[in-house]
Amino acid sequence: MVIPMSNAISEYAVVEVGIVTNVVLWDGALHDPEQVVEGEPGGWQPPQGATLVRITGDTGPAVIGGTWDGVAFTAPAEPPAPPVPPPTAAQVIAQRDALLAMAALRIDPLNDAVELGDATAAEEAALKAWRQYRVKLMRIEQQSGFPASVVWPDAPQ
Numbered sequence: 001m002v003i004p005m006s007n008a009i010s011e012y013a014v015v016e017v018g019i020v021t022n023v024v025l026w027d028g029a030l031h032d033p034e035q036v037v038e039g040e041p042g043g044w045q046p047p048q049g050a051t052l053v054r055i056t057g058d059t060g061p062a063v064i065g066g067t068w069d070g071v072a073f074t075a076p077a078e079p080p081a082p083p084v085p086p087p088t089a090a091q092v093i094a095q096r097d098a099l100l101a102m103a104a105l106r107i108d109p110l111n112d113a114v115e116l117g118d119a120t121a122a123e124e125a126a127l128k129a130w131r132q133y134r135v136k137l138m139r140i141e142q143q144s145g146f147p148a149s150v151v152w153p154d155a156p157q
Helices: 089-115 121-138
Strands: 010-016 019-026 051-054
Touching (some): 089 121
Antiparallel strands (some): 010 019, 010 051
8 A cells, every 4th residue: 555645755664564664765656567667767666565664753753663553653772781791700809809909008007006006996896897897898709690690799988
């Protein structure tokens, strides 16, 4: 079925079984294979069984893969995002090592205060919390989900 709206060149959607399969510029003239004159421009013949729909402001934009419901076009659904591959052991170890380095920066001055006998009760508690955190980081390779599913410990505040 063809739905020509005018003989001016317009944008048409080629719709097959309700799905937009192509978008073409067309003047609405059909090609008659019996009357082709070599070297003369001729009309275009749509695919067998296709519906041609002139794209207008009322129909909305037509996108290949979208649908036509007889009134308006609907864009195809966005494809799902590709799955993110699980981290490799090397990536997890690198992240762990960076967190261990950050923990060492917190532990060293607290340890100095304790060794000098100059630590407050809050500093002693913080040192213990940071050391426990560092031990938990050291043990991530022992987790059953390593390396694809590591449960990272929370850093002390």
